[in-house]
Amino acid sequence: MYWRAGFGIHPKSNVTLSKHRASVVEALFESSKAFTSLNIDLSYLDGIKPIDLKNFPELAREINQKGVKKILEFNVAWVKRLVNPSELLRERMTLFWANHFVCRERNPLYAEQYNNTLRYFALGDFRDFVKAISKEAAMLRYLNGKQNKKARPNENFARELMELFTLGEGQYSEKDIKECARAFTGYNHDFGGNFVHKENHHDNNSKLFFNHIGNYDGDDIIDIILENKQCAAYISDKIYRYFVNPKPNKKHINAMTEVFFKDYNIENLMRFVFLSDWFYDEVNMGSKIKSPIEYLVGLTNTVPVTFESERDLFKIQKILGQTLLDPPNVAGWKGDKAWIDANTIMIRLKLPSVILNNALIASGEHDEFKKKFMTKHKGRLPFKTTPDWTTFLENFEAVSTEELQDYIIQGAINKGTADYLQTLSKVSKREYCVQLMSLPEYQMC
Amino acid sequence: MDRRKFLKNSALASSLFFVPNFVKAFESVATEHLGYKRLVIVQLAGGNDGLNTIIPHQNDLYYNARPKLAISKDIIKLTDDLGFHPSLQPLRALYDNGELSIINNVGYPNPVRSHFRSMDIWQTASGSDEYLQSGWLGRYLDQHGKQSYNAIEIDEQLSLAMKGEHFNGMATNDFRVLYKSAKDPYFKNVLSHYNDTHLSEHNLGYLYQTMIDAKSSANYIFENTDVKTSQESYPQNSFAKQLKNVAQFINSDLGTKVFYTSLGGFDTHANQNSKQTRLLSQYAESVSAFINDLKRNGTFEDTLILTFSEFGRRVKQNAANGTDHGSANNVFVIGKNLKKAGFYNSLASLSDLDNNGDLKYSIDFRSIYTTILSQWMNVSAEGIIPSRQNLLDFI
DSSP: HHHHSOOOOGGGGHHHHOHHHHHHHHHHHHSSSSSSOOOOGGGGGGGHHHHHHHHHEEEEEEHHHHHHHHHHHHHHHHHHHSSSSSHHHHHHHHHHTTTSSSOOOOOOHHHHHHHHHHHHHSBBBHHHHHHHHHHHHHHHHHHHHGGGSSSSSOHHHHHHIIIIIIIITSOOOOOHHHHHHHHHTTTOOTTSEEEEEEEGOOSSSSSSTTTEEEOOOOHHHHHHHHHHHHHHHHHHHHHHHTTTTSSHHHHHHHHHHHHHHOOOOOOHHHHHHSSSSSGGGGGGOOOOOOOOHHHHHHHHHSSSSSSSSSSHHHHHHHHHHHHTTTOOSTTTTOOGGGGOOOHHHHHHHHHHHHHTTTTOOOOOOOSHHHHHHHHHTGGSSSEEEOOOOHHHHTTTTTTTTTTTHHHOOOOOOHHHHHHHHSSOOOOHHHHHHHHHHHTTGBBOO | OOHHHHHHHHHHHHHHHHHHHHHHHHHHHHHHOOOOOEEEEEEEEEEEOOGGTEEETTTHHHHHHHHHOOOOOOHHHHHSSEEGGGGGGGGGHHHTOEEEEEEEEOOOOOOOOHHHHHHHHHHHHHHHTTTOOOOOHHHEEEEEOOSSSGGEEEESSSOOBBOOOBBEEEOEEEEEEEEHTTOHHHHHHHHOOOGGGGGGGHHHHHHHHHHHHHHHHHHHHHHHHGGGGGGSSSOSSSHHHHHHHHHHHHHOOOOOOOEEEEEEEEOOOOSSHHHHHHHHHHHHHHHHHHHHHHHHTTTTTGGEEEEESSBOOOOSSSSSSOOBBBEEEEEEEEEESOSSSSSSSSOOSSSSTTTOOOOOOOHHHHHHHHHHHISSSSSTTTTTSSSSSOOOOOO
């Protein structure tokens, strides 16, 4: 569970594991009750008005360039938050919702605000969540909501609201989309990112939406969408495939749908999942391929790492195919097998040794020679890092070298590989840790 | 004089350099590379506005529907009623040489206007009412591929188009990195001990298979690619870099049948003109450099380039000086000895639009795929394109 609700486990938290399941789950929710927003320093925007940007193109350019850097800074801040979360489950859910309510925003102020809205509602009321998302400056920009006006409706948001955010493909007609778009006309935001409803651009005529007739606005439309049980089913399916198993199980998803449809309370749904017996079934262990972020955060959870250049954290996300705040399109990352191709598998297998051990994975063949060589050529490595092995050894003090794999690998190890591991002389915990992390098995969670 | 200098200066050296090429050519014949047909796909992601790409410059309906967006200046007029966007100037020579065929009104029944889904349809060659888990080029590989390097996508990630039911192409941005990583003795040992065949359906089995395949393909590409084959100067952008990579592979005579490239950013809901002008320039300049590169190496004749976008855009512009998602669109086919160069068909009516105000399609994109498979790749489309399609006669 700690791999699904968080990013892996320390042997030190063993104490909690031995407790009753219900109390462990309760503790998990209790510790995520609080909300700690994620903020970076945006004071450079203080006192700047939209008119200034118009009058001083030089200033506008400068602010744009600063914005690019700030997005990077926010990305790194987010990764660091995931490594050291104050509210573990809330952060895990935020990451999930970021690939559900997918949005790409280059203005750091709006991006930060959007990200914190995801975080705020992550375990809350789904109805309020969708309504809040529909009014976010970042979303109004990303899916052209602010260009959606009575005289010229823009359907982009209306379509994705139903296709990707609530109901799923094929659950509505083209007519529904047009009527839905009309209800959201007039949605806009001000310079500071606050929602503004422009009455003169809002279509006040009656709309026919899913067999309901009325002078609806956006909130009404969302209420009508949520009346459809399909919405609860769609979200439950997505949560199941993310938190439980990429292979959907109809029975379990139906049970989740019943729970979620009652009140659309996300916390209740997640509690139901974590308390269900099937969640702990053998078949669900190590069934999922880690996303690049899960992989990276999980790795640094086991062995704390300091990157000399924080940009490297960003580079790693990029080469592994998942840069936070930069999704490929509104459908987000596909996940699971799609993370892996010839290129990414090799990078994933090589990366732990590069980050933790000067690119060396002991194989018994000329290890001493290689170690000397690699140390000498350390400067050529793509990333300069300082792994904190002392903390690792402290955390894993009670674990013998042989037992290490139970903590580092989720699920079973392929037989041939297990036999090969047996032949390796386990010189040190540290070396064995790198060997384990360099296996295809380490990609699973 | 040291040895290297000697070799460099001596006449012998220059003749030596020719030998490997000659031997290589000889080998090619032996390994049935003769007449090796290659397909290069260029995907314009986001939905390129076809009406501002191939412009109906005599059509009042066009100008009325787009008061602020229609292009009237510097159109490169090709026929009495159609012309290029000014950014496509570098492609003019191809058009004049009969090396470009423009197919208008390409689409499919009941068009979907979501990027994701429509791209899905184009990549899987499905209808809009069916969902396929594999791509059309992936299924081509299922039947005719032996190694994942038989189809290469120049990207960090592999598109669904390149994923078969049992077999995938490979994605790589830098084949050297792949090669270096694959060489590690630890991986060699792990792989040589891999024996669990029953895992093959499982995610873990997939990881092992991908790794084994990556290793052998990385070796192959590294050992057979000669980067010096492409000296043509390309523009400085990432799409041009992709094409340059493809040219290096083609000119090195890799056993790769399909290459996949992509240029994104065409989702122009707002302030379309500046964005599209920039993107079409990147496209045209890069493609032009690519073709020159192939021509100089004598490989153009065996290369066919297909450019598509997941949909066209609405005829009417929107209030933000952009266009919303539409349906039918034009497709470019570039190659030598095209059967029907220039305009393959005329543009659909701008008055007889569908209910959404979009162009009606007249050519199913799957008939283009079918034609390429059977007339260019010389294979049957059965099992690759699920629906029966008519053959077209552009090649």
